[in-house]
Amino acid sequence: MDISKFEHGQLEQVENLYTDTFTVSEGPDEGSAIGALVTDLVSTTNNADLVGFVASTGEEIVGCIFFSRLTLTTNKLAYLLSPVAINAAWQQKGVGQRLINYGLQYLQSQGVDFALTYGDPRFYAKVGFKKISEQEVKPPFKLSQPEGWLAQPINGGSVDDIKGALETVAAFNNADYW
Numbered sequence: 001m002d003i004s005k006f007e008h009g010q011l012e013q014v015e016n017l018y019t020d021t022f023t024v025s026e027g028p029d030e031g032s033a034i035g036a037l038v039t040d041l042v043s044t045t046n047n048a049d050l051v052g053f054v055a056s057t058g059e060e061i062v063g064c065i066f067f068s069r070l071t072l073t074t075n076k077l078a079y080l081l082s083p084v085a086i087n088a089a090w091q092q093k094g095v096g097q098r099l100i101n102y103g104l105q106y107l108q109s110q111g112v113d114f115a116l117t118y119g120d121p122r123f124y125a126k127v128g129f130k131k132i133s134e135q136e137v138k139p140p141f142k143l144s145q146p147e148g149w150l151a152q153p154i155n156g157g158s159v160d161d162i163k164g165a166l167e168t169v170a171a172f173n174n175a176d177y178w
């Protein structure tokens with residue numbers, strides 16, 4: 001299993017990975033929606049505001065994660081981890097945790113202060129995320145599942161440092177994702 005930075009030439013393969021993975025876990029509508037989100041995210045986000053990582057075995061990409069820049073009201077640097085997909089045949093083998101830990105180490109090396117995500121707290125707790133308050137760290141839309149609003153400091157500091165409103169990159173500026 002190799003982990004490397006996502007490159008634009010991998011977009012078609014990665015879109016298919018997200019579509020297939022979420023079709024298996026959530027159904028075909030969600031699969032298509034997340035595949036389209038990934039293409040939108042990669043196509044509309046400045047290179048400086050987006051970084052992705054892929055897990056591959058030879059020619060096949062079996063997992064992918066993206067981090068996109070958040071704009072905070074404080075001067076802290078934060079990225080949103082989303083979306084995350086591990087091919088169904090490769091789930092429950094540690095690939096998701098390895099990929100996320102690799103990405104967090106990269107962000108730490110770049111001086112990023114915080115990582116946030118919105119997902120299943122039982123999984124993301126395994127890679128250091130803890131619940132945060134929607135009232136204190138304000139997402140762009142009201143959350144349908146506030147228990148999934150999560151963050152971690154990756155260069156010291158406390159979540160108190162990111163209290164206030166935040167903005168995502170354009171691709172996440174859609175109430176359906178929240």
Ligand SMILES: CC(C)(COP(=O)(O)OP(=O)(O)OC[C@H]1O[C@@H](n2cnc3c(N)ncnc32)[C@H](O)[C@@H]1OP(=O)(O)O)[C@@H](O)C(=O)NCCC(=O)NCCS
Nearest residue numbers: 025084085086091092093094095096097118119120122123
């Ligand atoms: C969720 C997902 C990213 C996890 O990746 P993975 O490689 O399968 O997970 P890992 O093997 O690294 O970790 C497995 C551990 O996480 C737990 N876990 C995995 N998915 C979970 C979930 N959805 N809810 C709760 N726990 C979960 C497992 O129980 C296991 O715990 P254990 O080690 O105590 O037995 C992957 O299953 C996936 O892509 N699922 C479909 C798409 C999806 O849900 N994406 C995330 C959206 S928030």
